[in-house]
Amino acid sequence: MAPTPTPTHCPYCALQCAMGLLPDPGPVPVRVEGRDFPTNRGGLCRKGWTSADLLTHPDRLTAPLLRGPDGTFAEVSWDQAYDTWTAAIRTAQQTYGPDAVGVFGGASLTNEKAYLLGKFTRLALRSSRIDYNGRFCMASAATAGNRSFGIDRGLPFPVADLDAAHTVLLVGSNVADTMPPFVQHLAGARAAGRLVVVDPRRTATADLTDDGQGLHLQPRPGTDLALLLGLAHVVLNEGLADSSYVATRTSGAEDLRRSLATWWPERVEGLTGVPAGLIRDVAVMLAERPRGTYILTGRGVEQHVDGTDTATAAINLALLLGLPGGPDSGYGTLTGQGNGQGAREHGQKADQLPGYRSISSDRDRAAVAAAWGVDPSVIPGPGLPAVALLRSLGRPEGVHCLWVNGANIAVSAPAAAAVEEGLDRLDFLVVSDIFFSETAAHADLVLPTTQWAEEEGTMTNLEGRVLRRRRALTPPAGVRSDLQVMAAMARRLDAPGSFPEDPAEVFEELRRASAGGRADYSGITYAAIEAGEAAYWPWPAGGTPTPRLFTDRFAHPDGRARLVAVAPHPHRHHGEHGPVVLTTGRLLEHYQSGNQTRRVASLAQAAPEPRMEIHPRTAEQYGLPDGGMVRLTSDWGSATARTTLTEAIRPGCVFVPFHYAHQGAVNRVVGDRTDPLSGMPEFKGTPVTLTSLPEETP
Amino acid sequence: MTPRHVPREGDHLVVIGFGPVAWRLVDDLLPEVEAGRLRITVLGDEPSPAYNRVLVGEVATGKHAPADLDLVDVDDWTARGVLLRLGTRAGWIDRAARLVHLEGDQAPVPYDLLVLAVGARANVPRLAGLNPDPEAIGHLPPGISVLRTLDEATRVHQVVADGGRVVVLGGGVLGLEVAAAARDAGCAVTVVHNQPWLLTRSTDSAGGALLGGRCAGRGLVVEAGVRARAVRLGEGRRFRALVLEDGREVLGDVLVLSVGVSPRTRLARGAGLVVNHGIVVNHELEADTEARVFAIGDCAEVWCEEPGCGSCRTRGRRPPSGLVGPGWDQARWLAARLRADLGEDPGPLEPLAESRQDVVRLKAEGIEFVAGGDLAAEPWDGADDGRDSVVWADSARRAYLKVVVEDERVVGFCSIGLPRSGAELAALYGSGEPAPADLAGYLFPGTPECGPGGAAGAASAPEATLCRCAGVSVGAVREAIDAGADDVDRVRRATRAGSGCGGCRSGVEALLAAIAQA
Structure with missing residues (x-):
């Protein structure tokens, strides 16, 4: 009998494409096949197809590495690793206090790991200092969703609902590169000629609007907010709003109406470069058949200092049109990282406790303390959001002993060069990873961890649907799961509460801890998911899953959504660099910091080095030849890339993907200014100076 | 002191x-x-x-x-x-x-x-029958109004709502916008303008000619290059007609005075x-x-x-x-x-920068007029004055574009019927950033949908990518077809082309058909 493939999901993005893993004689130990599932319908992108290449990659870490006095790493036993780390924690806390020890987590961790990492920080380390790389990706839409809807689930409807849509407005999201199989769900809107893509770049996603399949609006970088206000102005002032919906399901309409009075399309044209007539056309297009219309936003909207307000403007537009909560319409944000949704719900954020509870609320603290079997006073208060946490590294009052787990901040954090300096200021840095990442290069202790095909657990995809990650292989000897690491360390640190090694046990605890919270998982079981139940949270114990939120009410106490008046604030830029504006983003071939995908031969070959997209006119101005090397310099640092001249990008703007390391790490150029509400950095609007570099002589 | x-x-x-x-x-x-x-x-x-x-x-x-x-x-x-x-x-x-x-x-x-x-x-023009005292603006005869306040707008709207005849004195931005919108609302509208073409400060004679034509095409009667001399009032001193210097009278139910502020x-x-x-x-x-x-x-x-x-x-x-x-x-x-x-530090205070915001955009559907700065330079004025200009005129599309450049900066532009170009130029003018040497790059004569760069056509070279999701080249798909994969599913299984978003299926089908025919 043929072996059955292990049903699991892709290790990469938030679409979490379903895949099957079949044992294979090698050299790669399993064969990946697409599995039919509503999100990907058997489709995978080339990252998914090649994901198993990393399981037996020669670079794989298989033993703890401890830096010796001479600065070189040597393999040590796990006991020695734990003991050294424990001593470092004790020393730091005795010298500087409990908050001198911190944790930086990741949105690729399973729910079980993310949950336990938050608990470990608060109970075992007794520290408030935990945050994670999700702060770079989804924090602004999350903050906006909580403010407007009272809850944050990226898509409050199943992704397959989009199949029936005839109109989709997609703002700041390049899905054709970042989650290619998702594009299937835009087929209906494209066939209707009503896919509207908003992006300063002519991306692969913008190309989906070609040949009458829709429209591409190409605003100047950083002006999405003005564009959305212009659309809302037209909707409101030309009688296109759903007034009965606004009256019965929202509050704040009067404030919003006043705030929109000054955003007439001709003014918006002057700010965005999008013709006023086109703004009117799109507003009418969205409004003329609201049933079947969706508004979706991505990182392009969020990664600005006004990201929360920009996401809010998109939500306001959706609310004016009466979209959220409809059976065939809505607003959603497309979560990026694999467990971007789940990892932000269970206590990995500085201000949160499991179940999307607030660490500042007495009631929430009491509920979680009860689930953990501790006194609420044991749980520290709110910590620092990611950028502030990283700025504090090695500083007085800051973190002196850090554990980085599931993140490669030397590449992925803004002002990356300063982050590297911060890492070097630490007394002790521990990095858990599967490969020796650029961050690990700064570590005192590197811990090898399990990969996706070697572990059990759950992930929550972009729809808020909880999925099972299944083990198809035994991890290499010498590798420990993060749960095992936390259990061992908790024992050494005399932590109160339980730290199980078994994911199923952790999940049972997570269920109890989330019960009654906004992200209530208490009704979800491994068995139910394995039986094929579509486990959309909230699913309270004894209740049913919730594929669609907001059908009857929003999550604020009065059941209404909030229309929140927002407006752009003048950006103050004091630096000497510019006027070219750098935006960053992803390539189809790579994932996040590239620590994994740069090690997959076919992906590395396809996109071996950072290429800077620049308009030929801008290139001419700065004397940059096609294919030449360029240095990008900002107030925060510099990086290099090779130019690609293309008319797909606006003049005066350049694009560089952020997947690359060292001199190619464009996040060294990106600044660490953050949105005041969400703490999310401005990745998509850095003023830079461009300098042509002589070609290296071989 | x-x-x-x-x-x-x-x-x-x-x-x-x-x-x-x-x-x-x-x-x-x-x-x-x-x-x-x-x-x-x-x-x-x-x-x-x-x-x-x-x-x-x-x-x-x-x-x-x-x-x-x-x-x-x-x-x-x-x-x-x-x-x-x-x-x-x-x-x-x-x-x-x-x-x-x-x-x-x-x-x-x-x-x-x-x-x-x-x-x-609002200015009050010197017309026989009108008191030119600006302080007496609230006492204009019934049926004559400036447009500065909500009250005035509400009074004008009463006439427009009844489909009355509207006379607009002054073909500047406000006058033209009101005229076009009143025409849209179904009114008969005449614009009287004492300069040879409309929006005189924002366009040149060629642009003005086109603008006049576009207005006429929308059913506006434009009397340009003619002065108004008087107003004729009827019963109850109500406005009846605007009297032009050549003696003609433009009859109307309301006169909107739009001659600047x-x-x-x-x-x-x-x-x-x-x-x-x-x-x-x-x-x-x-x-x-x-x-x-x-x-x-x-x-x-x-x-x-x-x-x-x-x-x-x-x-x-x-x-x-x-x-x-x-x-x-x-x-x-x-x-x-x-x-x-007051001690509330909102961050360092930068000097109030002079910004070039004198961009005029006509809020009138179907006219698509954007202009800014100084247009007073003609292409063959002479090379020594440091100004150069670029003019593009298209009588078939009824479109016109003029850009004036000095010291590598756009100092004036006017775009009619080219919304995309107008928006881009306005942004460039407003930012004060250096202009590209080749201004033709700012011409997007097509529809608004036509972005700065269209997608490349379907490439057919063997090394061209057919399936982006899985990174499969045209050549690899050809090889699979040559090796016996004779439908889309077989090609997908052999190459993974079409295994992601499925967007390349039509491309695979086309290759299958082309090879089958060959």
Whole structure:
């Protein structure tokens, strides 16, 4: 009998494409096949197809590495690793206090790991200092969703609902590169000629609007907010709003109406470069058949200092049109990282406790303390959001002993060069990873961890649907799961509460801890998911899953959504660099910091080095030849890339993907200014100076 | 010399005028009022709080309801501590005693800081039958109106709503917008303009000719290059006709006077402040040497005396533009300055930069007119004046584009019927960034959908990528087909092409068909 493939999901993005893993004689130990599932319908992108290449990659870490006095790493036993780390924690806390020890987590961790990492920080380390790389990706839409809807689930409807849509407005999201199989769900809107893509770049996603399949609006970088206000102005002032919906399901309409009075399309044209007539056309297009219309936003909207307000403007537009909560319409944000949704719900954020509870609320603290079997006073208060946490590294009052787990901040954090300096200021840095990442290069202790095909657990995809990650292989000897690491360390640190090694046990605890919270998982079981139940949270114990939120009410106490008046604030830029504006983003071939995908031969070959997209006119101005090397310099640092001249990008703007390391790490150029509400950095609007570099002589 | 006043906690700021610029200033200062660091009194002569004056023309033509123009939540402002005195006219200012005297029998208002945001008033043309006194603007004969306030707009709208005949005197932006919108509302509309072509300040003769044609195409009657001489009034002194200098009469039910605006300077003159065209302020918006009196918006004329001033690109005066954008910038900057003085640090205060916002966009569907700056350069004027111009004219599409460049900067442009080009050029002009050597790159003569760069056509070279998701080349798919994969599913299984989003299926089908035929 043929072996059955292990049903699991892709290790990469938030679409979490379903895949099957079949044992294979090698050299790669399993064969990946697409599995039919509503999100990907058997489709995978080339990252998914090649994901198993990393399981037996020669670079794989298989033993703890401890830096010796001479600065070189040597393999040590796990006991020695734990003991050294424990001593470092004790020393730091005795010298500087409990908050001198911190944790930086990741949105690729399973729910079980993310949950336990938050608990470990608060109970075992007794520290408030935990945050994670999700702060770079989804924090602004999350903050906006909580403010407007009272809850944050990226898509409050199943992704397959989009199949029936005839109109989709997609703002700041390049899905054709970042989650290619998702594009299937835009087929209906494209066939209707009503896919509207908003992006300063002519991306692969913008190309989906070609040949009458829709429209591409190409605003100047950083002006999405003005564009959305212009659309809302037209909707409101030309009688296109759903007034009965606004009256019965929202509050704040009067404030919003006043705030929109000054955003007439001709003014918006002057700010965005999008013709006023086109703004009117799109507003009418969205409004003329609201049933079947969706508004979706991505990182392009969020990664600005006004990201929360920009996401809010998109939500306001959706609310004016009466979209959220409809059976065939809505607003959603497309979560990026694999467990971007789940990892932000269970206590990995500085201000949160499991179940999307607030660490500042007495009631929430009491509920979680009860689930953990501790006194609420044991749980520290709110910590620092990611950028502030990283700025504090090695500083007085800051973190002196850090554990980085599931993140490669030397590449992925803004002002990356300063982050590297911060890492070097630490007394002790521990990095858990599967490969020796650029961050690990700064570590005192590197811990090898399990990969996706070697572990059990759950992930929550972009729809808020909880999925099972299944083990198809035994991890290499010498590798420990993060749960095992936390259990061992908790024992050494005399932590109160339980730290199980078994994911199923952790999940049972997570269920109890989330019960009654906004992200209530208490009704979800491994068995139910394995039986094929579509486990959309909230699913309270004894209740049913919730594929669609907001059908009857929003999550604020009065059941209404909030229309929140927002407006752009003048950006103050004091630096000497510019006027070219750098935006960053992803390539189809790579994932996040590239620590994994740069090690997959076919992906590395396809996109071996950072290429800077620049308009030929801008290139001419700065004397940059096609294919030449360029240095990008900002107030925060510099990086290099090779130019690609293309008319797909606006003049005066350049694009560089952020997947690359060292001199190619464009996040060294990106600044660490953050949105005041969400703490999310401005990745998509850095003023830079461009300098042509002589070609290296071989 | 009296020392300069530095704002301090508890100061009383009086704002005279309550238009959109005053609104912006007070809105930005609300946190100071709420925190008790600043008291604010606003004196507005209209009975309603500030509204979005830019859209008044749209109210006249019924495109907007008056409520759409609201800007202020009066209850909220009052609750936060702002004192609003509507329907209150300032009579004169006693700067020595720091008092604003009010018209009527009301006690004067003391101030520590005073902001003049009194705006501009509509001009009244010299026509026989009209009283040219600007102070008598409220007493125009019935059926004749300027368009500056909601009241005036509401009166004009009564005629438009009944489908009456509309005569517009003045073919500037406001006049033309009102004319086009009234035409859209079904009215018979005549525009009378004393210059040879419409929007004279914003376009040249070729553009003007095209503009006139586009207006005529929309059913507007345009009488350009002709002066009006008089108004003929009928029963009850009601407007009957506009009499032209050649003796012809344009009959109508309403006459909209749209012949420009003038800064309101009466109060400033009376207070001994320097007045030129507008109230003269330095580039920190101070109208006096004590730094107690400021002017912003349509009444203010910025006059920078410092040679080589970093924030003013050209030394000299900047008269009010009549556009709201620069006024809002001034309001925002002044609020930030006062907040900084009061100790609420909103971040380092940058100088109020001169920005080029004199971009005129016609709010009229189907005309697509955008222009800015100075167009007075012709392509063959001579190469030595440092100015070059690019002109593109397309009679078939009825489109026109002119760009004037000096020192590698766009100093003037005009775009008709080319919305995409117009938007791009406006952005380039406004930013002051260097212009590309080849301005033809700013021509996007196609539909608005045509972006700066269209997608490349389907490439068929073997190394071209057919399936982006899985990274499969045309050559790899060909090989699979040659090896026996004879349908889309077999190709997908063999190569993974089509295994992601499925978007390349048609490409695979086309290759299958092409190979089958070969």
